[in-house]
Amino acid sequence: MEQVIGNLNGIDFTLGESILELSYLISALLFVFGLKLLSHPETARRGNFYAGSGMVLAMFTTLLLHRDASGNGIALTNVWIILSALTIGSVIGWVVARRVKMTAMPQLVSFFNATGGAASALVALLEFPNADMGNYESVLVTILGLIIGSIAFSGSMIAYGKLDGKVKDITSGMMTYVNLFLLVTVVALSVYIMISGQTPEQLNWAIYLLLGISLFYGVMFVMPIGGADMPVVISLLNSFTGIAAAMAGFIYSNQAMILGGILVGAAGTILTLLMCKAMNRSLMNVIIGAFGANGAAAANTEGGVMKEISLSDASILLSYSKSVVIVPGYGLAVAQAQHVCHELEELLSGKGVNVRFAIHPVAGRMPGHMNVLLAEADVPYNQLVEMDNINPDMPNTDVVMVIGANDVVNPAAINDPASPIAGMPIINAYQAKNIIVMKRGRGKGYAGIENELFFGEKTRLLFGNAKDSLQNLVNEIKSL
Amino acid sequence: MEQILAYFFTYKEAIFIIALSIFVGIEVISHVPSVLHTPLMSGANAISGVIIIGGIILVGHADTSTLSLELILGFFAVIFATLNVVGGFVVTDRMLEMFKKKKK
Structure with a gap:
């Protein structure tokens, strides 16, 4: 695996690196193919299996073959740590996914979406100290991964709570302004981090503040959404998680992550728009104006009687x-x-x-x-x-x-x-x-x-x- | 203009991937029947668990000599991502299994 088999733009590359990239290509193709099969009732189950296999392949080739910039592989101690995390996650994920009642499906999908968002936000947060501050794109993808991942996490958790009946809608006219203010703060803080010219250590406070505000925004953004609008929001949050993963993919220049993430982002966006169309409302309208808050116009039911049937x-x-x-x-x-x-x-x-x-x-x-x-x-x-x-x-x-x-x-x-x-x-x-x-x-x-x-x-x-x-x-x- | 072109050239691979994968994503699911909306969403959700590769790389090259924040949070990132992947695919399979058995 260490054998140097060629040279690209003056840099030697090894057998292991080539196999790793090839496995990413296969994974990416499996994702696309899996998603394609998922959109037909007869082939859907196979599609899900293909996409899952792509994921397993990418996980294990990364674990075995990934080298950092100085050519060091993943040390044995780290392998054990990763394997134990994988085991914990798999066992919990498997048990929860198998045990939960089918009727609790909407909650569960939201919950798993939240965990994906959390993982993206954490990865971006931890990679920030390694960001090349002189390179705007490198900083931008890290910040975006953090923001979008956090919103997807806290938003999905609130959606989970609502679907489970644990969280009630909170609507207030103030919220639109608060949310607008939060968004402006997020943008301002991001711009500041990018152009301040300080080192990541000096900007530590800013990145944690950004994390906090993004998490809070996710909560505030889903809180006022009425039940009838939930399908739109759930598919929107789904596409957020995809985009956050793609951003993290840019941090590592990892094509499988970029492609998988953007694929999910695009698919989620389409589904979101489909839901909006089914309600004849624009996405803006769903996010800003909570249903029924505009003092529902009284339908002409005066004098009408509801007739019961035995x-x-x-x-x-x-x-x-x-x-x-x-x-x-x-x-x-x-x-x-x-x-x-x-x-x-x-x-x-x-x-x-x-x-x-x-x-x-x-x-x-x-x-x-x-x-x-x-x-x-x-x-x-x-x-x-x-x-x-x-x-x-x-x-x-x-x-x-x-x-x-x-x-x-x-x-x-x-x-x-x-x-x-x-x-x-x-x-x-x-x-x-x-x-x-x-x-x-x-x-x-x-x-x-x-x-x-x-x-x-x-x-x-x-x-x-x-x-x-x-x-x-x-x-x-x-x-x- | 020159600057835009130079920017494009610098990031040409990334721009190609973004453009093509958006197209593929839209093309692949635009005609999905509503019967499959939930499984498709849930399956796509599991794919967004690719962030697990990032988690593995992060923890894989973390310094294990001390119990750093990077190590602890990275550990959780891998757990969360695994939950997303395993939970997502298993739940999707369970849903599709229900659709399947009625085809008698």
Whole structure:
């Protein structure tokens, strides 16, 4: 491995170095290929495996073959330290990932995202003393890695807390200004570090201050984001972690890190924009204006009455329909009603009813939340229909059953230009012949917007916890 | 103009990699069905764990004769990155496993 096999620009390179770089190339290709396969249902699992193999390859070749600037390999003591850290991380990661309930998936994804951000921030922090202060680019990538990694870490931790129900939204008009101030401070401090001309030791205070402010900004940035906007924020934080890793890649001129990081950054950005599009809002609007904070325009529901439906009526209506579409929302996840929902769907299918699920892209709290939830309950994925494909069928649908969803079926998005959700594409539940809405109470949805669908002529409501209501419905239908 | 060109030339490799990987990232996932949004995000999240290479390099060349801050924080950086990698890939696999078994 120490054998010198060639010379590039006047510098000898060894067999080991060549093999290491080649392994990075293979890893990078495995990442790209894995991500490609991940975007098709049939090949997704293989794609995940390829990407994982790329990672393992890069880790072990680095451990065995990496040389520092003066040509020293990784000493045996250090190898043991690294291996023990790898073991600790693997065991915890494996156990947590295997043990956690599928319904806690959004939290878990956020948590792992946070750890990636933390690692990037720590690496950048520790590499700062080695930065070449005369070289702006070298300092810039280190600082950016630190800032973006910290924001991704603290932001994801808050997102984790929110999804887990441990952290409540805090919205205040002041926050926009505080956040703006924090951002300006971050930029000013970064510029100062870059142009002050001092040594890293002299700038130690500044780098720790930058770390602190970035961490705080991450908290403040996610704090006011409403539940309905969570899918956007989660995918945005995901792309941050990627970019932070890429920045660290520049510190080491490591192509696998740069490519992997930017790949994730780009993919996360696309997903973020996709989520924004599904809500007809700009990213700026999501970050700055928290949902519902702008005093939700009162929909014209004056004089409207919510009409209840009895269990027996509901079960008869469902059993004798030709076509039923279920629109699941976050309420289904909260009530953990996915299994009984599947039971109902099978029961109705057994009676010859065509049952499908209509999935809105931002239903739930993370991109694809409803798909994962229903997959856990063994609902075949070909029964999950995307919004654009189900909407043309709506007028021919006998019954639409809305379970714990609100804004994604609110016709105000189409009818009321003053509504906060105006222009957001919705599932056209209002076009169906009958609508049954399962709701916990008479209150408004998460976004605080009245939903005129609930007051409609064709709408009947079934109040109560979604799981109980569904269970009662299943029992009722069985006894028909 | 000359300065911009000189800058480009100095960092040409980096600029090529950035430009091409952004393109690949966008191209690869732009037509993903919403069924796979969560696993894709979670898988991409695991890939962002490549920061582990940085952690290994950092701790690999750290001075082990004293218990320095670099060593301690670097140790944690490797643990965190491993959590991201292992947890991310395992969770993604678990999700995809659920999608798979219904294909009967």
